[in-house]
Amino acid sequence: xxxxxxxxxxxxxxxxxxxxxxxxxxxxxxxxxxxxxxxxxxxxxxxxxxxxxxxxxxxxxxxxxxxxxxxxxxxxxxxxxxxxxxxxxxxxxxxxxxxxxxxxxxxxxxxxxxxxxxxxxxxxxxxxxxxxxxxxxxxxxxxxxxxxxxxxxxxxxxxxxxxxxxxxxxxxxxxxxxxxxxxxxxxxxxxxxxxxxxxxxxxxxxxxxxxxxxxxxxxxxx
Amino acid sequence: xxxxxxxxxxxxxxxxxxxxxxxxxxxxxxxxxxxxxxxxxxxxxxxxxxxxxxxxxxxxxxxxxxxxxxxxxxxxxxxxxxxxxxxxxxxxxxxxxxxxxxxxxxxxxxxxxxxxxxxxxxxxxxxxxxxxxxxxxxxxxxxxxxxxxxxxxxxxxxxxxxxxxxxxxxxxxxxxxxxxxxxxxxxxxxxxxxxxxxxxxxxxxxxxxxxxxxxxxxxxxx
DNA sequence: TTATGGATTATGGATTTCCGTAAAATACTG
DNA sequence: CAGTATTTTACGGAAATCCATAATCCATAA
Numbered sequence: 409x410x411x412x413x414x415x416x417x418x419x420x421x422x423x424x425x426x427x428x429x430x431x432x433x434x435x436x437x438x439x440x441x442x443x444x445x446x447x448x449x450x451x452x453x454x455x456x457x458x459x460x461x462x463x464x465x466x467x468x469x470x471x472x473x474x475x476x477x478x479x480x481x482x483x484x485x486x487x488x489x490x491x492x493x494x495x496x497x498x499x500x501x502x503x504x505x506x507x508x509x510x511x512x513x514x515x516x517x518x519x520x521x522x523x524x525x526x527x528x529x530x531x532x533x534x535x536x537x538x539x540x541x542x543x544x545x546x547x548x549x550x551x552x553x554x555x556x557x558x559x560x561x562x563x564x565x566x567x568x569x570x571x572x573x574x575x576x577x578x579x580x581x582x583x584x585x586x587x588x589x590x591x592x593x594x595x596x597x598x599x600x601x602x603x604x605x606x607x608x609x610x611x612x613x614x615x616x617x618x619x620x621x622x623x624x625x626x627x628x629x630x
Numbered sequence: 631x632x633x634x635x636x637x638x639x640x641x642x643x644x645x646x647x648x649x650x651x652x653x654x655x656x657x658x659x660x661x662x663x664x665x666x667x668x669x670x671x672x673x674x675x676x677x678x679x680x681x682x683x684x685x686x687x688x689x690x691x692x693x694x695x696x697x698x699x700x701x702x703x704x705x706x707x708x709x710x711x712x713x714x715x716x717x718x719x720x721x722x723x724x725x726x727x728x729x730x731x732x733x734x735x736x737x738x739x740x741x742x743x744x745x746x747x748x749x750x751x752x753x754x755x756x757x758x759x760x761x762x763x764x765x766x767x768x769x770x771x772x773x774x775x776x777x778x779x780x781x782x783x784x785x786x787x788x789x790x791x792x793x794x795x796x797x798x799x800x801x802x803x804x805x806x807x808x809x810x811x812x813x814x815x816x817x818x819x820x821x822x823x824x825x826x827x828x829x830x831x832x833x834x835x836x837x838x839x840x841x842x843x844x845x846x847x848x849x850x851x852x
Numbered sequence: 853t854t855a856t857g858g859a860t861t862a863t864g865g866a867t868t869t870c871c872g873t874a875a876a877a878t879a880c881t882g
Numbered sequence: 883c884a885g886t887a888t889t890t891t892a893c894g895g896a897a898a899t900c901c902a903t904a905a906t907c908c909a910t911a912a
Contacts, residue, residue, distance in 0.1 A: 419725075420752050424650065425643030442749050459642050471748050473773070497755075503641075503693075526693050527664050530642050551695070578841030581899070593879045602900075616868090617899080619800030625847055803869070819891045828871075838898090839869080 409541050410497070412459065413438040416447035416466040416485055417501070422525075426465065426501075429530055433537060444470060444479035451489055451496075461496060463537070464489055468502040468509075483509070488515045497540050499523060499547075501533060506628035507555030514546065521547035532553060564611070564629075567593065568604055572630045576621045581605070631763050632719070634681065635660040638688040638707055639723070644747075646721075648687065651752055655759060666692060666701035673711055673718075683718060685759070686711055690724035690731075705731070708739045716737035719762050721745060721769075723755060728850035729777030736768065736778060741771035786833070786851075789815065790826055794852045798843045803827070 413435055417423050423440050431436050432590045441447035447466070468482035468525035479485050486498055500513055503525040513519045521536040523529055530551070536547040548556065570593070574584045581601055588596035593602070605617065624630050635657055635732065639645050645662050652660050663669035666825045669688070676682045701707050708720055722735055725747040743758040745751055751771070752770065758769040792815070796806045798808035803823055810818035817823070836842035846852050 418749050419644075419747055420750055421644040421647035421747065422641075424647045424752075428646065458899095473749070497815050498822070525641055526642065527640050527695070528642055530646075576844040577838050578837035578844070580838065599861055599863090600859090602882065603860090606901075615800030616802065617838050620839050622798040622843055622847065625844065817890065821891055821893085822889090824870075826868095845908090 409433065409462040410537065411437060412454070412461045413463040413465065414441065414447060414450060414454075414461045415439070416441045416444055416464065416469065418442050418470045418525055422467070425530060426533070433534060436446065443475065444482065444596040445477050447485060448479055448488060452492060456495055460493060463497045463499070463541075465499045465533075468500060468504050483513065483517070486513065486519060490517050496589055497521075499533070499536055499540070501525060501529075504628070505552050506508055507552065507558050508621050509628050510548070510552055510555040511558055514548075519546075522549060523547070524549035524552050526551070564608070567595065568608055569630060571601060571604060572608070572621060572624050575617060576625060576630055590604065631655065632657055632728065632759065633659060634676070634683045635668060635685045636662070636663065636672060636676075636685065638663045638686065639706065640664050640689065640692045641642055644689070647676050647752060650754070651755055665697065665699055666704065666707040667699050669707060670701055670710060672844050674714060677715055682715060683733055685719045685721070685763075687721045687723050687755075690722060705739070708735065708741060710743045712739055719743075721755070721758055721762070723747060725752075725776050726743070727779050729774065731850055732770070732777040733780055736770075741768075744771060744774065745769070746771035746774050748773070786830070789817065790830055791852060793823060793826060794830070794843060797839060798847060798852055827828060837844040 410612055413430060415423065415426050415438060417426065417440065423442075425443070426440070427440075428449060430436075439450060441450060447464070451464065464486070466482045466485055470477075470481055470543050472480075479488065482502065486500065489496060489498065496585065498517070499521040500510075500517045500519050501523045504510070505524060510522050520540040523533045524538050526549075532549055538547055539547045543558050571584060573579075574587065579587070579599070585596055585598055585601055595604070605620070608614070609616070612620055612623045621630070635652060637645065637648050637660060639648065639662065642664075645664075649660075649662070652658075661672060663672060673683055673686070686708070688704045688707055692703055694702075701710065704722065704724065708722065709718065711718060720739070720741045721743040722732075722741050723745045726732070726809070727746060732744055735744060742762040745755050745758050748771075754771055761767050761769045777808070793806060796809065797803075801809070807818055807820055807823055810823070817826070827842070830836070830846075831838070831842050834842055834845045836845055843852070
């Protein structure tokens, strides 16, 4: 079982519940961080002190408030923690149920478990902790398990997402092309952007651009 | 202080925290409901038994699962509870920070308090309970207090929202006009719809239709 | 070098959206 | 009822997009 745990979670209520859960599991050496930045600093310090954490439980979305932060969400935190401590076990604990995001966490950040916050998620969290503490298996909440089976969206790259973001931001296609040209992004011709848009519409089964942006927003891609 | 309280909240974690909060306030007679339907039935039964609740604390968004439900979210629950028990005090406890929705809760459902879930919301919840138990004042979390000052968006009516929803659903303007004509919705000419869209774009400072849908989605209007 | 295939870019026309103006219908007022 | 104001509808040209095809570039291999 884990000896030293850190929880990154902004909601006070949920921190309370996680605290209780960890106590139930006889884990007494744990700390909270209500901001990603704080969590990262603590993890880095623990490494330097040669007393690293062996488990990170992290939420994905964090409320913005007056405080200025470097790491704005759990995805980034997880990514950065993986870099400085590759062997730490990571549980993402979130209400997020968009399959693309979940899949990306397993694929890109190699999280060990994804627990979906819900009516009985405390039990699931316990289960996840058990499984990943005793083996190298991964755990995922059954409601979203299908996310991992999704056929990979290899067709969508960074430029596509950039285009989608600009579009949802009110930029016209012509303006996007201009921006791409001035900032030296590779495909920057009118027809190249049009072709990509056409592919995206095809991929997401969107009738038109408005629909496309609406769908990708819903999916949490942009 | 309140004698009998019901909490409508699906997340197990938060239920745990609210439970603790109520105990801290020496409120021992309280019940949870993880579904809006259950909450409504309990409230109705309590009225029939002549032992009505005097406080409802309700979340706004509830996860969908296998179970089929009549009341899908907290907004509807609050509305229906107000109808059958006008004198009950209601606290909306939610992570929702869209000012339009919050304003609508105060205006249309006459909630007594809105507490924004956040890093220290437990304390705010206690404060809200105190204030509304001893007076007819309302309470709103300071982070979103500005929501009540928002100038009313009188310009946006039901038809506008319908148009926006159709648009985000991939329907073209021409198709929308067809739909309006076949279902006898008042303004159903090409130019009428165009004018409305133009007004909406003006109102929301949107550059184009894609932008407009993106903005209104973010605001929670559609 | 030349040929080949893939990716990028260019072109042009069909369709849709955008936006202003004007006509028609409706409501409101004295 | 006439006259004015407001809303709804009609029209048309400009702009943007959609979409198919053709031309160009470029790396690799014969």
